[in-house]
Amino acid sequence: MSLLSSLKGKGPTGFGYGSTAEQVTEGLDLSGKRYLVTGVSSGLGAETARVLALRGATVVGLARSQEKADAAVASLGHEAVGVACELADPASVRAAVGTVLEGDTLDGIIANAGIMALPKLQQAHGYELQFFTNHIGHFLLVTGLLGHLRDGARVVMLSSAAHQMAPQGGIEFENLSGERAYTGWRAYGQAKLSNLLFARELSRRLEGSGKTANAVHPGVIATNLGRHMNPLMNVGMAVANPLFMKSIPEGAATQVYVAVHPDAASVSGEYWADCNLKGSSAYGRDLGLATRLWERSEAIAAEV
Numbered sequence: 001m002s003l004l005s006s007l008k009g010k011g012p013t014g015f016g017y018g019s020t021a022e023q024v025t026e027g028l029d030l031s032g033k034r035y036l037v038t039g040v041s042s043g044l045g046a047e048t049a050r051v052l053a054l055r056g057a058t059v060v061g062l063a064r065s066q067e068k069a070d071a072a073v074a075s076l077g078h079e080a081v082g083v084a085c086e087l088a089d090p091a092s093v094r095a096a097v098g099t100v101l102e103g104d105t106l107d108g109i110i111a112n113a114g115i116m117a118l119p120k121l122q123q124a125h126g127y128e129l130q131f132f133t134n135h136i137g138h139f140l141l142v143t144g145l146l147g148h149l150r151d152g153a154r155v156v157m158l159s160s161a162a163h164q165m166a167p168q169g170g171i172e173f174e175n176l177s178g179e180r181a182y183t184g185w186r187a188y189g190q191a192k193l194s195n196l197l198f199a200r201e202l203s204r205r206l207e208g209s210g211k212t213a214n215a216v217h218p219g220v221i222a223t224n225l226g227r228h229m230n231p232l233m234n235v236g237m238a239v240a241n242p243l244f245m246k247s248i249p250e251g252a253a254t255q256v257y258v259a260v261h262p263d264a265a266s267v268s269g270e271y272w273a274d275c276n277l278k279g280s281s282a283y284g285r286d287l288g289l290a291t292r293l294w295e296r297s298e299a300i301a302a303e304v
């Protein structure tokens with residue numbers, strides 16, 4: 001727990017900056033529930049899976065390879081299932097969808113996996129890699145599983161406060177290759193804005209179904225996500241950690257709260273931080289942009 005965690009109060013939900021995933025699920029019995037979590041091999045995904053399993057849920061844990069997925073779910077107990085899913089490889093994502101469809105239906109999807117601030121432009125299928133991994137990979141996965149969601153199911157997309165670093169216009173539809181004026185943070189901002197807009201548009205498409213879709217900012221937490229940051233920033237993070245940053249159990253709290261807490265059951269199309277509703281950037285509220293991104297993502301999905 002950082003100094004800030006101990007100073008910041010709670011919000012209207014009764015939870016806040018310093019709440020942990022265990023605290024937001026205290027007293028909940030999730031037996032019989034089944035949740036898919038991506039990026040289960042590290043950081044917030046591993047903690048999310050651990051706490052869901054602790055409360056009795058079955059976890060379908062996705063990681064880049066079968067070995068990583070199996071290792072990640074090995075300690076989760078009873079019925080946890082590991083599935084390989086390399087988000088930058090559409091064939092792998094489609095195979096994962098096929099595997100998940102063979103199993104029982106889902107009460108929720110926590111689209112947690114991600115990469116951040118790649119210093120040099122990298123691409124998959126001609127698209128900038130953070131956009132492709134964080135957004136297109138999850139677009140293929142989640143849309144492939146929509147028919148496999150139980151009544152009341154919840155989709156939770158990991159966005160970030162960094163969605164505010166997205167380029168002018170929000171999404172550079174004419175530069176999704178990233179080749180024009182690439183910077184790692186701007187590309188990450190665009191990818192995280194895409195995760196947020198995906199949740200908004202999915203929520204609109206789920207209207208009347210009883211199913212929900214939301215996006216979350218987990219906080220700033222020292223995890224493997226920082227592996228591509230420049231060393232100076234990592235030194236800054238190490239200094240800031242005990243003062244301002246969240247621990248991993250605190251960082252996983254918002255996504256777990258939105259995925260399972262009864263008070264969040266009927267909230268949809270929102271952006272959350274610190275286990276409470278939060279305003280997003282203007283681009284993050286732009287429903288026209290969300291629809292345009294969805295349509296473009298469908299076109300990319302058809303092409304890759």
Ligand SMILES: NC(=O)c1ccc[n+]([C@@H]2O[C@H](COP(=O)([O-])OP(=O)(O)OC[C@H]3O[C@@H](n4cnc5c(N)ncnc54)[C@H](OP(=O)(O)O)[C@@H]3O)[C@@H](O)[C@H]2O)c1
Nearest residue numbers: 039041042043044086087113114158160220221223224225
């Ligand atoms: N930590 C923060 O401060 C922070 C702040 C805002 C938002 N977020 C968001 O929170 C989410 C979780 O991040 P984290 O902090 O827990 O980071 P992390 O420890 O690096 O975990 C990221 C997970 O995503 C997986 N992953 C990365 N690329 C993948 C790919 N191509 N295919 C499949 N899985 C892939 C990683 O697998 P490998 O281990 O195999 O690479 C890992 O399991 C991310 O979406 C991130 O953008 C984090």
